[in-house]
Amino acid sequence: MTIIQQMITSVSVGGLYAVLAVGYALIYSVFDFTNFAFGGIMMVSAFSGYFVSNAGFGTIASMIAAIVTGILVSIAVELLAYRPMRKKNAKRLFLMISAMGVNIFLTNLYLSLFGANLRTLPSGFKANTISIMNVQIGTVDIAAFLTSMVALGILTFFLYKTRSGITVRASATDISTAGLMGINVNKVSLIVFIISGTTAAIAGMFFGMKYTVYPGMGAMSTKAFIASVIGGLGSLQGAVLGGFLLGIMETLVAGYISATYRDLFSFGIMIVVLMFMPNGLVGRGDQSKL
Amino acid sequence: MSKLVEIKDLYSYYGGICALNGVSLYINEGEITSIVGSNGAGKSTLMRTIAGDKQIDSGEILMNGEPLPKLVHDVVNSGISLVPEGRHIFPALSVRENLILGTCALKGQEYKRAMSETLEEVISLFPILGKRIKQSGGTLSGGEQQMLAIGRALMAHPKLLCLDEPSLGLAPIIIDEVFDKIIQLNKEKKLTVLLVEQNAYLALDVSDRAYVLNTGLITLEGTGKELAENPSVQEEYLGVTR
Ligand SMILES: Nc1ncnc2c1ncn2[C@@H]1O[C@H](COP(=O)(O)OP(=O)(O)OP(=O)(O)O)[C@@H](O)[C@H]1O
Ligand SMILES: [Mg+2]
Numbered sequence: 001m002t003i004i005q006q007m008i009t010s011v012s013v014g015g016l017y018a019v020l021a022v023g024y025a026l027i028y029s030v031f032d033f034t035n036f037a038f039g040g041i042m043m044v045s046a047f048s049g050y051f052v053s054n055a056g057f058g059t060i061a062s063m064i065a066a067i068v069t070g071i072l073v074s075i076a077v078e079l080l081a082y083r084p085m086r087k088k089n090a091k092r093l094f095l096m097i098s099a100m101g102v103n104i105f106l107t108n109l110y111l112s113l114f115g116a117n118l119r120t121l122p123s124g125f126k127a128n129t130i131s132i133m134n135v136q137i138g139t140v141d142i143a144a145f146l147t148s149m150v151a152l153g154i155l156t157f158f159l160y161k162t163r164s165g166i167t168v169r170a171s172a173t174d175i176s177t178a179g180l181m182g183i184n185v186n187k188v189s190l191i192v193f194i195i196s197g198t199t200a201a202i203a204g205m206f207f208g209m210k211y212t213v214y215p216g217m218g219a220m221s222t223k224a225f226i227a228s229v230i231g232g233l234g235s236l237q238g239a240v241l242g243g244f245l246l247g248i249m250e251t252l253v254a255g256y257i258s259a260t261y262r263d264l265f266s267f268g269i270m271i272v273v274l275m276f277m278p279n280g281l282v283g284r285g286d287q288s289k290l
Numbered sequence: 291m292s293k294l295v296e297i298k299d300l301y302s303y304y305g306g307i308c309a310l311n312g313v314s315l316y317i318n319e320g321e322i323t324s325i326v327g328s329n330g331a332g333k334s335t336l337m338r339t340i341a342g343d344k345q346i347d348s349g350e351i352l353m354n355g356e357p358l359p360k361l362v363h364d365v366v367n368s369g370i371s372l373v374p375e376g377r378h379i380f381p382a383l384s385v386r387e388n389l390i391l392g393t394c395a396l397k398g399q400e401y402k403r404a405m406s407e408t409l410e411e412v413i414s415l416f417p418i419l420g421k422r423i424k425q426s427g428g429t430l431s432g433g434e435q436q437m438l439a440i441g442r443a444l445m446a447h448p449k450l451l452c453l454d455e456p457s458l459g460l461a462p463i464i465i466d467e468v469f470d471k472i473i474q475l476n477k478e479k480k481l482t483v484l485l486v487e488q489n490a491y492l493a494l495d496v497s498d499r500a501y502v503l504n505t506g507l508i509t510l511e512g513t514g515k516e517l518a519e520n521p522s523v524q525e526e527y528l529g530v531t532r
Binding site for chain 2: 163166167169170173174176177178179180181182183184185
């Protein structure tokens with residue numbers, strides 16, 4: 001692979017990490033817990049995309065199916081698992097444990113329903129490459145990068161330019177004062193889980209197209225979690241920064257050293273960053289996050 | 291004079307600790323009613339139960355004869371806005387965004403009116419907010435933050451504005467300015483105000499009616515003037531020695 005191909009791959013992976021990391025960060029910023037069910041939601045969404053695609057529909061249709069699934073499952077998890085716990089003032093640690101439970105549940109559910117085999121997500125991109133300055137570049141990488149950027153752009157517009165978005169940011173700083181403003185916290189939670197379900201689905205589809213779809217694929221979201229920790233838990237800017245940094249560095253390590261060391265490197269870098277900057281690169285402790 | 295809010299035999303606890311021990315009071319429409327009391331008397335707890343931010347353990351709060359809804363955002367919807375003790379503006383959000391948050395309970399035409407007319411009214415009431423409109427709330431001075439917190443509450447078109455220690459931590463000249471605006475709102479806009487203050491002198495001076503709250507119980511009530519002239523109030527809360 002040439003350096004240009006490396007760069008394209010790294011920003012496409014980085015973009016997907018960034019989108020996923022934002023999904024983690026949003027929920028963390030409002031509810032102060034990490035939604036470890038995220039990987040499971042990503043996997044379930046990718047499966048829906050796979051089934052629709054397999055039934056002969058195009059990439060757009062399967063993307064829509066994935067996003068609808070991501071949103072529905074994300075909301076279902078919030079309503080069935082998390083909200084009842086929050087109502088009883090459960091400690092955040094137990095919310096996280098519940099989230100891990102949901103993740104393992106979804107993985108095993110799909111494992112028993114569909115088996116462990118790897119499925120290729122047929123897509124309009126898969127085999128296609130385009131040639132830029134004599135370099136072959138996978139269209140799926142370009143599509144992943146562009147989709148991530150558009151998704152991040154829409155999210156930024158929503159959070160900074162609409163009243164609903166401002167309510168989400170306010171809830172992220174101070175959820176009890178948000179109530180005094182007439183903000184319905186349950187509505188905010190729906191917004192946040194819809195957004196994170198969408199980001200999980202987008203990442204799930206592209207990981208499915210780049211690699212394969214299988215019940216254990218949710219493990220890839222761990223990388224996005226690392227990215228959001230490196231950037232600063234609960235910070236959106238941090239999540240985007242961490243996502244791209246991790247994507248770029250991983251690709252370089254895999255390309256120039258060895259793919260074997262990729263994960264070693266990712267976790268190592270997280271530990272080193274936390275040693276020196278316990279709040280991540282742009283995190284500011286308990287300060288406002290969005 | 292019609293009663294806007296009536297509170298009957300209100301009890302509220304924190305775990306086993308009783309903070310409100312059977313409070314009854316009423317607030318007349320168009321008046322400034324104040325509650326004075328020392329630290330830990332339960333003033334903030336009373337404000338938070340009225341605003342729906344703290345659960346009522348027994349008793350009731352009626353507005354125009356109807357019980358208030360249970361959830362805090364529904365209470366805001368029904369016309370009660372609280373400016374909490376310590377202001378609690380959103381420091382990372384701009385002044386404008388803080389003001390927009392005040393409109394969260396409003397829909398349709400009312401929301402449109404808030405974003406045009408009410409926003410202008412708030413800025414003409416507190417011109418400094420207009421000058422700082424793009425700045426983040428955290429960069430404002432204490433007095434400016436208090437004005438922002440009041441402005442934000444006004445954006446919700448409240449029927450009852452609850453102010454919890456608006457003078458807290460402000461310089462005397464700023465306190466005067468803030469209180470002048472509160473009186474102006476009451477006189478010109480006929481806004482009903484419930485005021486909690488440790489600065490009893492100030493509160494009684496501007497109030498039509500007032501209550502003394504003492505460890506969760508109302509021990510005295512009367513017009514602002516009556517209470518200000520009451521010997522025990524003078525001794526305990528106004529620092530008059532005889
Ligand atoms: N969140 C809480 N948890 C437990 N106890 C509380 C809590 N908030 C208040 N209290 C207790 O309830 C009682 C009344 O407190 P409250 O804050 O209502 O008093 P206050 O009159 O507003 O005092 P101050 O003038 O200091 O603001 C106090 O004994 C206080 O310790
Ligand atoms: Mg208080």
